[in-house]
Amino acid sequence: MILYLLKRLAVLLASTAVAGAVVFAFMAVLPGDPAEIALGVNATPEAVARLRAEFGTDRPPVVQFLDWFGGLLQGDFGTSYVTSSPVGEQIGDRLGVTAVLVAGGMLIALLVAVPVGTFAAVHHRDPLGAAISAASQVGLAVPAFLAGILLVFVFAVRAQALPSGGYVPLAEDPAGWLRGLLLPWLSLGLVQAAVLTRYVRSAVLDVMREDYLRTARAKGRGRMGALWRHGLRNAAVPVVTVLGLQLATLLVGAVVVERVFVIPGLGDLLLNGVAGRDLLLVQGVVMVLVVAVLLINFVVDVCYAALDPRLRGTR
């Protein structure tokens, strides 16, 4: 188990380094020199050269990368060429908001999908089970931002029960914080729940056909007892895979949903960075998102090992 963890950790670090290089390379080949942008079209070549030296963008790309990546490892994302404020601080403020948004969405997805998917699997021969399947198919086709707009229409515009957007920090007003996040959570969570429900259903169906479930019943367990004791943990293995992938898409979905609900998260920051041509900021946010995805994959791998002894390597 410890060996497995160390291996996974090494993979995590290596992929972070590679990802950093890729992100940096992409930003480097993009047209647009930060110094030229900062000074405008009428700047003299001397002034541009001076500013370049000040930014450090006159150095060879490899040196710039090592400088930037080395900084990242120490938590230093550099200072924005545009706003002159530290990138790391801006990201730190927003990361928490996005994390809460994504975590809440995922929690809703899980709370809906696990019981509903299991129910649909157990009742796969009944009309109700089939109806759940069909409904989840519809959910699958709806993108999160559309769900968000629909939710706003129903709960904010029609019912006037919840705010249509805006964000109140938790420390200021816990009730307002919750009310503000409810619709974004739902729009992210319900769409993911639809996807996840299908996977939970098929995973549970597969497990229900397993011989060891019949063994459990031969021991004297009822259908549901056998499924509960022997089935769900087995079904969790494929579901965790999907969950990892979904968390990654949820991060991306959050970028858009933050726009719809005017939430100051990472997505909002990223789009501002792009609009303001703040290269270092964009680079930093993208890197944070990439690392988040890699971390999720790492956690998924650890969950596998926790769930399935076959992956731990035999004693």
Next chain:
Amino acid sequence: MLKVDRLSVHAGPVELVREVSFGIAPGERVGLIGESGSGKSLTALSLMGLLPEGVTATGTARLEGRDLVGVPERRLKDLRGRRVSMVFQEPMTALNPLMRVGAQVTEVMTLHGVPAARARERAVELLGRVRLPQPAQVARAYPHQLSGGQRQRVMLAIALANEPDLLICDEPTTALDVTVQKQMLELIAEVAPALLFITHDLAVVASVCDRVLVMYGGRVVESGPLREVFARPRHRYTEGLLAASRLTPRGTRLATIAGSVPPAGHFPGGCVFRNRCPHATPACESEPALTGDGHAFACWHPHG
């Protein structure tokens, strides 16, 4: 002890097993033989109340006076694993891969009221009883760390845990290596209380059972003491089956039964074997009854 009377199994309109009747006395070892699709596994599963979804059993089966067929799941649950146990064909998939072997043996006892600590102790004893070396270590292992033969022994330990009245084995050695097969058979013969042993392998039946039931097309076509049925088969199907399994001298043709087993629901009316039987006459269009004391058969033109 076990009395099965006119047990039939249906999948919708299709009759898969037709009016099977037999009994097993305490300590008796009965073999149920036949090709795939003859209905032998379904017969066994209906005694456990474990038929697949959409498949139903009718008729009666009584174990020590307790009904096994047509009884609500709630009552069957209590009998399964306690009074009647089953070992399945596929040892590789029959155990939960995520659970330690010891816990899986313990479970069958705690389910039926044995205190957890006592059950854990007894699980190790049982693993030793099915001759697994270092049972305490096996109890801590996961199924994937054991071989097929070892896993089948674990299944046997689970089946024996509550000292059932009847042990049902469905092709328990088919998936095992020949050498392991022999040890397993000896073990089963030694530990089984009363045994219903399902197989298509005549040699295996011969080494374990006292009495055999031959099934074809969902019916018992012949039954009787093992020696008698094997030495003097009366039903033409049994005769063909025995001929096909006999070793023939080099250069001679292997004996076979003409044709193949029809799919379920497509057996001929009357005698189910008549479309493959070299002795069939128009008389076979009406159904022969299973008749005879001790050695019984259902054939209009019996051998010998």
